Amino acid sequence: MKPVIVLTTVGADFDPKPLARELVEARLAACVNIVPAIESVYRWEGKVAEEGEKLLLIKTVDERLDALQAKLFAMHPYDVPEFVVLAIDDIRGPYRDWLMQSV
Numbered sequence: 001m002k003p004v005i006v007l008t009t010v011g012a013d014f015d016p017k018p019l020a021r022e023l024v025e026a027r028l029a030a031c032v033n034i035v036p037a038i039e040s041v042y043r044w045e046g047k048v049a050e051e052g053e054k055l056l057l058i059k060t061v062d063e064r065l066d067a068l069q070a071k072l073f074a075m076h077p078y079d080v081p082e083f084v085v086l087a088i089d090d091i092r093g094p095y096r097d098w099l100m101q102s103v
Contacts, residue, residue: 001061001062001063001100001103002061002062002087002088003059003060003061003088003091003096003099003100004059004060004061004062004065004085004086004087004088005057005058005059005060005085005086005088006029006057006058006060006065006068006072006083006084006085006086007055007056007057007058007082007083007084007086008055008056008058008072008076008081008082008083008084009038009040009053009054009055009056009078009082010053010054010056010076010077010078011051011052011053011054011077011078012037012051012052012053012054014054014077016032016034016054016056017034018075019032019056019072019075019076020032020034020056020058022071022075023058023068023071023072024102026067026071027064027102027103028060028064028067028068028071028103029058029059029060029064029068029103030059030060030098030099030102030103031058031059031099031102032056032057032058032059033056033057033059034054034055034056035054035055035056035057036054037052037054038052038053038054038055039051039052039053040052040053058072059099060103061099061100061103062085064103065085069083
């Protein structure tokens with residue numbers, strides 16, 4: 001198993017705590033960090049949009065990605081949820097051990 005971080009965003013008015021809790025309780029994520037306020041500029045339906053959002057940093061392992069994606073997409077408020085997987089080049093010590101045991 002290789003640790004990874006999955007990024008996704010939700011709208012500023014969406015409460016991501018139940019979603020984060022579900023992912024952790026289902027052992028699809030060891031931890032979900034919620035960054036409460038970001039500004040996103042993006043192209044949507046042919047126009048440039050600007051919106052406030054929340055960023056979720058989901059710590060998991062590569063073997064859980066398919067199940068994580070299915071659960072996340074089933075609960076996500078967006079029509080096109082972000083699902084960006086970042087490889088972790090180096091993670092050591094007790095934190096690595098905890099992450100691996102938590103999923």
